[in-house]
Amino acid sequence: MKSSISLAILSSLGGAHAFWRMECRGRVGLARLDPLVDPGTLSQHVHAIHGSSGFSESSTYEDLVNADCTSCAVLEDKSVYWAPSLYFHHADGRFEEVGQEGGMLAYYLLFEDRKDEGKGIKAFPNDFRMIAGDSSRRNYSVAGLDHRLPDPPMALWGLLGQTTQEALRQRAIGFNCLHYGKGDNEATLWRHYMPDKSYIDQNCQNGVRFEIAFPSCWNGRDISSPDHKSHVAYPDQVMDGRCPEGFDVKLPTLLYETIWKTYDFAGLPGEFVISNGDPLGFGYHADFISGWDVNFLQQAVNQCRDDSGSIYACPLFTIQDESEQKKCKLPDLPSIASEKVSGVIGNSLPGGVTIQRGPEPARKPAVEAPQFVPAGAPSPNDLPGGVFQEIEAATSVQVVEAAEVPEPTPEVPSPTPEPPEPSDPPVPEGYELVRTDYVTDGRTVSKIVVIETVETIMMTTETVTVTVSPTGNARRDVHGHQHHHNHRRHRHGHGMRHAS
Numbered sequence: 220m221k222s223s224i225s226l227a228i229l230s231s232l233g234g235a236h237a238f239w240r241m242e243c244r245g246r247v248g249l250a251r252l253d254p255l256v257d258p259g260t261l262s263q264h265v266h267a268i269h270g271s272s273g274f275s276e277s278s279t280y281e282d283l284v285n286a287d288c289t290s291c292a293v294l295e296d297k298s299v300y301w302a303p304s305l306y307f308h309h310a311d312g313r314f315e316e317v318g319q320e321g322g323m324l325a326y327y328l329l330f331e332d333r334k335d336e337g338k339g340i341k342a343f344p345n346d347f348r349m350i351a352g353d354s355s356r357r358n359y360s361v362a363g364l365d366h367r368l369p370d371p372p373m374a375l376w377g378l379l380g381q382t383t384q385e386a387l388r389q390r391a392i393g394f395n396c397l398h399y400g401k402g403d404n405e406a407t408l409w410r411h412y413m414p415d416k417s418y419i420d421q422n423c424q425n426g427v428r429f430e431i432a433f434p435s436c437w438n439g440r441d442i443s444s445p446d447h448k449s450h451v452a453y454p455d456q457v458m459d460g461r462c463p464e465g466f467d468v469k470l471p472t473l474l475y476e477t478i479w480k481t482y483d484f485a486g487l488p489g490e491f492v493i494s495n496g497d498p499l500g501f502g503y504h505a506d507f508i509s510g511w512d513v514n515f516l517q518q519a520v521n522q523c524r525d526d527s528g529s530i531y532a533c534p535l536f537t538i539q540d541e542s543e544q545k546k547c548k549l550p551d552l553p554s555i556a557s558e559k560v561s562g563v564i565g566n567s568l569p570g571g572v573t574i575q576r577g578p579e580p581a582r583k584p585a586v587e588a589p590q591f592v593p594a595g596a597p598s599p600n601d602l603p604g605g606v607f608q609e610i611e612a613a614t615s616v617q618v619v620e621a622a623e624v625p626e627p628t629p630e631v632p633s634p635t636p637e638p639p640e641p642s643d644p645p646v647p648e649g650y651e652l653v654r655t656d657y658v659t660d661g662r663t664v665s666k667i668v669v670i671e672t673v674e675t676i677m678m679t680t681e682t683v684t685v686t687v688s689p690t691g692n693a694r695r696d697v698h699g700h701q702h703h704h705n706h707r708r709h710r711h712g713h714g715m716r717h718a719s
């Protein structure tokens with residue numbers, strides 16, 4: 220027996236958003252330096268460093284703003300932007316630097332807090348500091364989902380319990396397989412793990428773009444915190460959305476992009492490893508210290524809102540050309556002078572970092588973990604690219620009363636009943652079954668069936684509640700919800716999961 224009601228949930232996610240794209244064509248250094256995590260000493264692993272040449276293991280805000288140059292385009296920006304670099308581990312044991320292409324881009328995305336629109340965006344205070352990601356992380360743990368599956372539509376994350384800060388932090392990392400000749404590019408932050416060597420060889424002819432978004436909801440008080448993270452939080456869609464309570468001041472959303480020339484190693488046996496010993500990508504992270512003047516940056520945030528994102532469209536910025544950006548380098552720092560971090564560097568990563576595959580957090584001092592080669596990943600299909608993967612304005616939800624599930628026989632009471640297998644809802648004509656996911660919190664099994672046409676995704680969530688009575692009898696209530704999403708042209712990877 221089926222009855223259905225329809226209701227519409229309206230959200231205002233559509234529309235263009237102001238932003239600008241800070242270009243940093245030069246790299247001031249590749250070195251074991253990190254004044255946030257390891258002040259005053261060599262850092263644990265190598266970083267690719269962009270921005271002010273005042274950067275060092277102990278640099279202050281004054282050092283940054285008074286430096287001679289920046290490797291970024293805008294002279295008023297003396298910020299520093301840094302993240303781990305990439306190495307190739309040859310099959311014979313040698314590590315070799317992977318080249319970086321085009322410097323880096325730091326997007327300043329001007330998304331307001333969606334629960335507080337009209338309130339505006341505050342510039343980073345002078346010397347504002349923060350870290351995105353977690354260097355020791357070696358697994359993906361969002362809702363028990365397989366990291367190789369594409370994310371469900373953002374509008375459902377809250378419903379599925381996937382908007383915890385821990386989940387959002389993992390979704391703030393992206394590895395974009397670049398294949399310009401093949402048409403459709405992947406969306407930003409679409410894949411949250413580094414594809415393996417054979418996948419990269421076969422599909423990513425133009426390299427791999429590392430992407431990481433920073434938290435943009437601030438407690439409004441502290442320019443940093445002991446872990447450089449707890450003074451900020453992610454809004455519930457990573458780059459956009461609603462800020463959690465206590466983090467009510469919205470900052471620009473920073474997103475770093477760096478492209479690595481993985482194609483230089485095409486056909487060679489071995490694997491790619493991030494400089495922190497992470498071959499999987501879950502431990503990718505990035506750091507920021509604002510070297511802007513807060514008043515100047517506030518003017519730019521208010522006025523530089525051209526939809527093109529071009530820094531040239533902002534009349535406030537003084538722009539230096541690419542060759543000047545590339546000339547800017549760190550001065551000779553004695554601390555890093557003697558360490559070889561470029562080219563072929565021998566049988567160990569700089570700093571003696573070892574490869575650790577998890578799933579437990581990486582330890583320091585690190586110990587080589589047993590070899591584990593992940594099983595062949597399903598091939599993610601192409602997605603339309605660009606920073607803004609938007610979900611359209613209207614979401615229609617149908618609540619469907621599903622058929623009754625027969626009671627289990629009382630003779631075999633089971634204290635922990637098997638999760639019942641909800642039956643698949645019918646796939647309407649013109650649609651294709653894309654994937655089935657299960658999300659469980661121990662008592663409730665939600666089965667998510669994703670079906671789609673080229674232009675439309677329909678998502679069905681069926682929730683089965685298992686109630687165990689003192690006599691061991693189990694009662695099951697089944698609720699179904701269907702969510703229709705109008706998407707831009709979209710193709711999803713296929714995959715299957717089973718209730719366990």
Ligand SMILES: *[C@@H]1O[C@H](CO)[C@@H](O)[C@H](O)[C@H]1NC(C)=O
Pocket residue numbers: 355356357358359360578579580
């Ligand atoms: C997954 O990573 C998190 C964060 O590092 C850690 O707390 C957790 O123990 C890891 N899970 C496993 C199964 O090791």
